[in-house]
Amino acid sequence: MKRVLTNDFSWSKSRHEKLAECERAYFFQYYRSWGGWEQRAPEEVKTLFGLKKLHSRFTWAGSAVHGAVRDALRSYRAQRPVDAAALIERVHQDMLAQFRHSKARRYRADRRTFEGLVEHEYDEPVAPAEWKRNWDTVKGALEWFFASRWPALAQAIPAERWLEVDENDFDHSSFLLDGVKVFAVPDFAWLEEDGTPRVVDWKTGGAREGYDDQVIGYAMYVAERYRLDVMRVRTSLVFLNAGTEQEVAISPEALARFREHFEESTGRMRALLADPAANVARDADAFPLTTDLTRCARCVFRRPCGRTGG
């Protein structure tokens, strides 16, 4: 039977950040572009849907690293050896093919191969050295990962103690908080020998505000899904380019802070709904364009907003 998709109200860190950046971008991303994958959708909706799928070169680099680490971890879980150099070279070749696909704007007709880069969509002048730096970020992160303690640690975990590896399964990677679906996709979660649950999140850039809340959300998800005591979960952020690790403590105060942010954020989102029960947004006018033009200069929706700067 064909699955019917419904635009249900949910919460995630990225949704919260989109609303904080620009209300109009939030409207486009989570409401107006809904259904844009359908052939019979209005042109405007299809266009917004295509735009929202674009990566920036930075998010592209981040997903390439996450994908490669995920593949390596899955191989370790299956007790398969990983040739790190070959895996890094495969990532390089994939990214070169994606770059060509994007530069030729073939993503407009074929998004299954790659969703495209905002830099190509808007003809941004990016110097070759800058593209090269982007690849160096990916390569540096992966080289550090394979030289770090993580591959040996992962290989030593018996199958029954693995919990999750970047499942990206939106039907399951969520938990309910006050009746709201909260999306949480931990990069790596397992049980230590003494049963302590561990959750790790890989990062390609430097530390940013909101990262702590993100892993606290992962701890809550893992605790609920596997019926574990959330206070026992240990969480870490691993900065693959800096080669550093940072533990994020789970404490009653940290959980209360998470909940407070969550309530504030969902309250603001709900205030923008005409029909909260059906998750129907108010009209576009209720979602003003940001006055911060530096945000527009990086935004995927700058054309529909008339903020292409030229």
Ligand code: SF4
């Ligand atoms: S172009 Fe600017 S105003 Fe329009 S959605 Fe993007 S950030 Fe908001």
